[in-house]
Amino acid sequence: MQLGFLVDLHLCMGCKGCEIACKVENEVPLSTWRLRVKYVDVGTFPETKRTFTPLRCNHCANAPCERICPVSALHYIDNGIVNIDKERCIGCAGCVMACPYGAIYIDPQTQTADKCTYCAHRIASSMMPACVVACPVQANIFGDLDDKTSNISKYIMENQGDVQVRKPEKGTDPHHFYVGGGNVTLNPLASFRAEGHSLFNELKHLPIGGHH
Amino acid sequence: MVHTALEATNAVVTLDVALPGIVWGWIITMNMWAKSIGTGVIFLLFYLLKKYPDAAENLRFPVTVVSLVFIHIFLFFTVIDLHQMFRFWHIFFHPHWTSAITVGAWIVTIMVLVLFGMAFASFIKKDNKLFDKLLGWAVVLAVPVTLYTAAIMAESTARELWQMPTEAVQMLLAATLAGSATMILLGEKLPYEAKRDLGIVLGMSALIAFIVYMSELVFGPMKAEEVMATLEFVKGDGEYATMFWIGQTMAFIAPMVLVWLSVANKSVSLLKLAAILALAGLWITKHVWLVIPQLLNMS
Numbered sequence: 237m238q239l240g241f242l243v244d245l246h247l248c249m250g251c252k253g254c255e256i257a258c259k260v261e262n263e264v265p266l267s268t269w270r271l272r273v274k275y276v277d278v279g280t281f282p283e284t285k286r287t288f289t290p291l292r293c294n295h296c297a298n299a300p301c302e303r304i305c306p307v308s309a310l311h312y313i314d315n316g317i318v319n320i321d322k323e324r325c326i327g328c329a330g331c332v333m334a335c336p337y338g339a340i341y342i343d344p345q346t347q348t349a350d351k352c353t354y355c356a357h358r359i360a361s362s363m364m365p366a367c368v369v370a371c372p373v374q375a376n377i378f379g380d381l382d383d384k385t386s387n388i389s390k391y392i393m394e395n396q397g398d399v400q401v402r403k404p405e406k407g408t409d410p411h412h413f414y415v416g417g418g419n420v421t422l423n424p425l426a427s428f429r430a431e432g433h434s435l436f437n438e439l440k441h442l443p444i445g446g447h448h
Numbered sequence: 449m450v451h452t453a454l455e456a457t458n459a460v461v462t463l464d465v466a467l468p469g470i471v472w473g474w475i476i477t478m479n480m481w482a483k484s485i486g487t488g489v490i491f492l493l494f495y496l497l498k499k500y501p502d503a504a505e506n507l508r509f510p511v512t513v514v515s516l517v518f519i520h521i522f523l524f525f526t527v528i529d530l531h532q533m534f535r536f537w538h539i540f541f542h543p544h545w546t547s548a549i550t551v552g553a554w555i556v557t558i559m560v561l562v563l564f565g566m567a568f569a570s571f572i573k574k575d576n577k578l579f580d581k582l583l584g585w586a587v588v589l590a591v592p593v594t595l596y597t598a599a600i601m602a603e604s605t606a607r608e609l610w611q612m613p614t615e616a617v618q619m620l621l622a623a624t625l626a627g628s629a630t631m632i633l634l635g636e637k638l639p640y641e642a643k644r645d646l647g648i649v650l651g652m653s654a655l656i657a658f659i660v661y662m663s664e665l666v667f668g669p670m671k672a673e674e675v676m677a678t679l680e681f682v683k684g685d686g687e688y689a690t691m692f693w694i695g696q697t698m699a700f701i702a703p704m705v706l707v708w709l710s711v712a713n714k715s716v717s718l719l720k721l722a723a724i725l726a727l728a729g730l731w732i733t734k735h736v737w738l739v740i741p742q743l744l745n746m747s
Contacts (some may be wrong), residue, residue, distance in 0.1 A: 274747070275463035286462070300605035306549035307538040327531025329471045330549055333604040337745030340470065347531040367588075394717050402747070406605055420459040424745045425677055426458035434466040439697050 238316035238382040238411060239354060242388050243290050245416035247375035250275060250288030267287075268341045270352040271367055275419055275439060276427050285391060289421040290367070290376070293318065293339040293352035294402065294410035301331035301340060301351075309349065316381075316411055317356050322348045338404045338424075344440075349379075354378070357404055371413070374386030391415070461482070470742045475529040479522050479736040480597055484730065486518035487590040488627020489634075492646065494587045496631070497580065500642045508579055509570040516563050517587075519593075523556065548603050552596030559589040594623045607741035608674035609664075617660060625653035625699070626730055629723035644711060647719045650726060651707030658700035661733075674744065681740040692736045698729025703715060 258264060258271040271292040278285045295318050302310045309325035310318060325348035331340045332349065345349040355365035363369075368376045368448055372418055379386035392399050392413060400417045401410040419426045464507065491728035493511045512736045527533050540557075562585050569579040598619040601610035628649040640645035665683075682692035706722035709715065 269465050272465050275623055276459050277462045278457050278459045280458050285514065300603065303546045303550065304600070306544055306547040306553070307535075307542040308544040313488070319568075324535075324538055325532065326535040327533075328529070329531070330547070330551060330600065330604070332468070332471050334606055336606040336746060338468065338606070379696045394674050396742050408605065416543060419454075420457055424459070425673055426454065430462075430744060431459045434464060 237314065237383075238381045238386055239359070239379070240241075240295070240316070240411035241292070241354065242377040242391055242413040242415060244375050244377065244391070244395075245287070245414055245421060248273070248288045248290060249373060249375075250286070251372060253372060254290055254367035254376065256365040257429040258352070261358070261366035264350075265343060265345050268343060268350070270339075270350070272435075274421075276378050278420055287421050289414075291337070292338070292367075292412070292440045293335075293354075294303065294337055294408065295352075295354060296408035296410050298407060298409045300334035300336065300406075300408060304330040305333040306330065315354065315359065317359070318351075318353060319353050319356050320349060322346055322350065325349050334405050336408065337410075365409040388413075396421070400435065453485045467743075468747055470739055471731045472529070472738060472742065475525050476736060477731060478736055479529070480526040480548070480619075480734045480738070481626070481731045482521035482525065482628035483593065483597065484619075484622040484702050485630050485727075486515045486522055488623035488625070489515050489518075490577045490583070490586050490627070491624060492631045492649065492729045493625040495649075496635075496638070496642060496646075497734040499645065500639065502535055502637075503637075503642055504640050506575075506637070507631075508576065508583075509567065509634065510712050511551060511631070512563060512566045512570060514630065514634065514704070516560070516567065519556070519563065519714065520558060523560075536555060548596050548599035552593065552600070559651065562586045562589060590623070591620075594619050596641055604741075607678075607742045609668070609678045609737070615662065616658060618657060621653045622730055622734070624649055624674050625657065625703075626689055629703075629726040630722040632719050638691070640714065640716070643716055643719060644714075647707045647710055649720070650719075650722060651704050652694050654700040654703045654726060656706075658696065658704070661696065661700075678744055681743055682736060686739055687743070688736050692730060695729050695732030695734075695736055698725045699733045700729065701728075 237375050249369055252273050255272055262270055265268050271290060274289045274291055276287045278287060295316060299318050306328060307326055308323045313319050327342060337429050340349050340351040343373060352436035356367060365378055368378045377388050377391050381388060383389060393414045398415050400414050400422060402422050412423060489511050493507060527536050528538060539550055539553045562582055566579055566582045566586060569575045569582060595616050596614035601615045602612035604610055628646045632643060632646045665679060669679055680686055681688045683689060702724040703722040706718045710718035
């Protein structure tokens, strides 16, 4: 069994329901994200369009994070998920430097690396990942890539010419696919990134002993 | 990045999370810088003992101490950079051998033991034969200790700028540059010929390292979009352009010129100035190269 994700960007409407479900299910602290939806506006007024791209760990078959982890805190489980053992992690941040998708962060509460695990704990109980359950338009398709009859395999077959992964040149063999993606949605270098369009601000710490 | 975005699409990120910022900062720079000195002096001590055995005889113990001190500075900064520093022992009890971090930690541990053996042989046992035997092993171990940070950078798949074997070459050159500079400052009693040799090692290391950096600056962007975007930070009015050129000048350009002048004029003072500039410039150069790929958005 090799579990994988596919997001149909034609369907995603940027409601961020998946983001919230992920936050709640996994108790992801403020200012950190296992899954997020990026908004990119394309064109010039009035010919404009807003695109939405859910971004999460790609659970690569050739995962750089697993390779660089000095203590096997990041490890594969039998279903292909790249899982993390936070008790073993030493917080070297090698995985943060290795992940080409910026999917790993240092949890400010535990001071260890963290990322999307495809809700491995839910899958162990035969439940769908939280983001799949929350999506109102079923843009998230999740299942076994080894099973030709699974929804995800069928979806990939039906959309063969339109299925992409992020940064294929990195050779990571992601288990996360997009339908309806393009350069603007999947390549972070293909869009302008002005300051001031971030979720939350940078006021993270209470200043102690001084004025703010 | 702005320069790679197409004007036609005018794509603008309008809502996203903030960029993660610099994860490996000055602590890792200190790590690389101190390690270059700690391993570099071992290479140069080996050379001096082979070529000038009598003149370098008294350097055995002081150089071993300098190496031990700087290797421990390197280890100190390695450990304090960990977000869970008290779990450092996991590397030894849960080792993952595909990670250059693990392999490096083990090799450094063995090298530290050999260095303590050298200190014992020279200071307590006063046995030069034993010292020289251990020094041979220290030289062998110093190579992977120097190189393993390059391997970590190469395993950092996300950072296109850090390529093998370029980083390996730069790490070796950093060791010979820092090692020769430190030996110039330490070897007050060495004959001029030995100092000149150290100066030539310093000058050649600076020259080759400078050529490699400039090659990356000019040709790197022709091969990969991410490298082009990364190097924008050190070009033109880029955020790190001034720091980059200060580093290049102090670490490589000035020492090259000063070494040339010192050899032409047989001036040891100029050599010392070159050594100090090289050591300071190396820190700056390493820091810029460490930080700039982290300024790039990955997703």
